[in-house]
Amino acid sequence: MKSLTKYMTLNVPRRRMFINITPNVEDVVRESGIREGLCLVNAMHITASVFINDDEPGLHQDYETWLEKLAPEKPYSQYHHNGYEDNADAHLKRQVMGREVVVAISNGRLDFGPWEQIFYGEFDGKRPKRYLIKVIGE
């Protein structure tokens, strides 16, 4: 069994953003030399998500509106977590969107359906953020 682990850093200038990280994950899979296996990609922050969906700006606007309806940022005082913080909503939003994805690697490539793209979704940004890529297989 072979493995490769990479820690990636992203600059996230806004509080909430979706960033397509598929090319970065593809690079790591290629570097690993693994032909058959699994690739884990996870946020290393608990106010962020890694998820797979469409790279379509209208949909990302819909996610923003929808998540704000399900778990509104304000008023900050509605959340117990916000004694010294203002990011409780981000911890909630992250649960809807998920922490991680596991993707099959087949023939040395991410084994995707036609529209699958990997996103880092941040809900409490405005600073550098990290995610982890781990590839195992042969």
Add this chain to the structure above:
Amino acid sequence: MKSLTKYMTLNVPRRRMFINITPNVEDVVRESGIREGLCLVNAMHITASVFINDDEPGLHQDYETWLEKLAPEKPYSQYHHNGYEDNADAHLKRQVMGREVVVAISNGRLDFGPWEQIFYGEFDGKRPKRYLIKVIGE
């Protein structure tokens, strides 16, 4: 390390449906000959989910009602994604239910609690759909 990858096709006659795919996954695990490892099952479409829950029709009706409340299909015009599409709600519902499951394989079998069953959940069907099963281990 051994691995086996299968692409499965389902006919999905309705827009929204939950289909129990556990026997298909069990067959692939058996065919792989893997005794100890992990099994990834994921939707290859971004308007669909693979998830684990109870095979109980009342519960599936509750999921349908609940997801329609959290992310209603109509009016289509409420979503930016629906310029040329009508399936934005399906992309949202899929995030609640999840893209994939990872299941332990122990002693050559899916290592499940007593009620766990794997479902393909489609939110924009009426055509054939695909999911992926990948087994790795020894």
Add this chain to the structure above:
Amino acid sequence: MKSLTKYMTLNVPRRRMFINITPNVEDVVRESGIREGLCLVNAMHITASVFINDDEPGLHQDYETWLEKLAPEKPYSQYHHNGYEDNADAHLKRQVMGREVVVAISNGRLDFGPWEQIFYGEFDGKRPKRYLIKVIGE
């Protein structure tokens, strides 16, 4: 490839509870002797979640309030699943919070960001409950 599988039992005295199981998972990773690989942790019950977030009591109170708003326990009669049961809401809450986590193992340890902790989240407790830990790698 090496692997280790453990079935853990928890006493869950209340209907809904979040229990930090990180030390238990760390023990199993250590016992496995695996240096590089993946660790799957999943609930074996379909009214429960395993998820990663902050070990902060205010946030857990916020999760409780938020999940009750998204999928209220009562009135029981609002759910079709509740013919002979009263736990439909628990099957819904579990989908928001997720069934499982997959964590990288690097240098023999859970490869976590600074605040990541693993929780067992029960939504229909008051009895002993089980979760599964499976480590594979080398």
